[in-house]
Amino acid sequence: MTQARNHDGDHRPTRLFGPRAAAAGRLLPLLITFVIGTVTLLGGAGTAWLPLLAAGPALAASTHGPRGVLGVGLLAAGLGVALGARDGARGAELAAVAAALLAVTCASTLAGDLRSRRERVLADVRSVAEAAQHALLKPVPATVGPFEAAVRYSAAAAEATIGGDLYALVPTPYGVRLIVGDVRGKGLPAVGTAALVLGVFREAAYDEPDLLAVVERIERSLARNLGADDFVTAVIAGFPRPGLLHVVNCGHAPPLLVRASRRIESVEPVPPAPPLGLRALTDQTPGLQELSFADGDQLLLYTDGVIEARDRERAFYPLVEGLARHLSDEPARTLGAVHDELLAHVGGRLHDDAALLLIRKPVPAPSEESQLPSSLTVLAEPAG
Structure with a gap:
């Protein structure tokens, strides 16, 4: 299957x-x-x-x-x-x-x-x-606000359609916001925790102007509901205004930022922060990173199941190289090719849940006036 x-x-x-x-x-x-x-x-x-x-x-x-x-x-x-x-x-x-x-x-x-x-x-x-899949992991439309988006999700459990990985992408009064996370553990307990995180995120994303406040709401909810050994790694991102990207990384794999020039940058967390649900055990708090996000740029969020997928020789899947090979201006086509290559790398069966979410800011089409040849431009003569 x-x-x-x-x-x-x-x-x-x-x-x-x-x-x-x-x-x-x-x-x-x-x-x-x-x-x-x-x-x-x-x-x-x-x-x-x-x-x-x-x-x-x-x-x-x-x-x-x-x-x-x-x-x-x-x-x-x-x-x-x-x-x-x-x-x-x-x-x-x-x-x-x-x-x-x-x-x-x-x-x-x-x-x-x-x-x-x-x-x-x-x-x-x-x-x-x-x-349950449609209620928890709602389908991501091809266009969200000014962005193009695509998702690929694979559950490792046999016959499962959902697992411990989570994602959401929602338009809010404060710009488009998204989350990709990974719940510790598998099975129904992990699904329950993923549902809790997504529910709090979708509500807080609409209510809180500050992205760090959204993260704080999720942290407080998990502190009340999770066990001592449970946690969730996650990246929460937002686009508060054109050309600007906010990223908060809570112990998760760093996102990949693809520039319009096709240069791929790893967005390492600065400073590093613990996963959601473990803040009480450390004095570290997540920080907000501000990055430029111009026309033609793309942002890839993913879970550990992607980069920790191994082939028969126990080699990890090279996500950066795979993304570079299959990069296009269509997020759905890019993720489709990367996901197919990922399954081929592991021999058709993943051993951990895996999620990929790619969002792209399209390049505006040139206006009709800018396409007119300069020889057709007519300058008005000053009135005599």
Whole structure:
């Protein structure tokens, strides 16, 4: 199953097997039954091969519902009795073959029914998970205020659509603000903490003029609700006015600032600050960094699951080099290429949640007047 969740496009998880593979799996029990019957018919082995007909209904339990399993089992039992009678088997032997095949069929039918019930429960759980994903990690539109944006998110847990990584991008009265974070731990507790952080951020981002006050609101909420060993690393950024970027880094991986010239800069935190939820253990407080953000510049925020992804030789994924290779003027295309390369680097399966958020300030299109040739410019003559 592909783990990526593209919040600019399709949200549906990819199936483990395609339609052709699923159809072949459903035909396999019948194929095995007919192969065993043919071998018995042509090989002249008497009743020696007949017990193998039980493989048909047994295999059908993993690919069919109760009716399908029962149909394959009855076919196998009828075929076994017919072949046994053809080879001169006595009544007791035929009864034993039929009883054995019917017993396997009954057990396989029950197993198929249980599997079907579990699949329905799993489908319901997936539906709830998809709803939770949309409520917690809301889709990021392609355009937010004056910016273009894109997100790629992958949950490491099997069959999961959400995990401990979090992100949000919201327009506010104080400019566009965004957060990318990573909750310590995995599973449902991490999801609960991520929901808490995002809820406080979305409310505080609209209320607080100062970005540091937004961070303080999140810190106070986590101090009341987190355990002693729990914390959240996060980068909170904002664009209070055109050309200006504010960044607050709380123990998180440094963002990458891509200039219009395609030079990539790592925004190291100055001064370093502890993760959210651990401020009580240290006297350090986060600082606000002010950076220029001109037309054509881009900002990439990401989580540790990206830069700590390893290949078979245990080498980390080189995010800066990957970003430089796939950089374009379309955030969705850039992140799509980087994410595909990331999955290829790890062999298709991430071992930690991974999130990427890229925001870009487009270059304004030149006005029609500026595109006129200088030879068409007409200067007015002074009145005589």
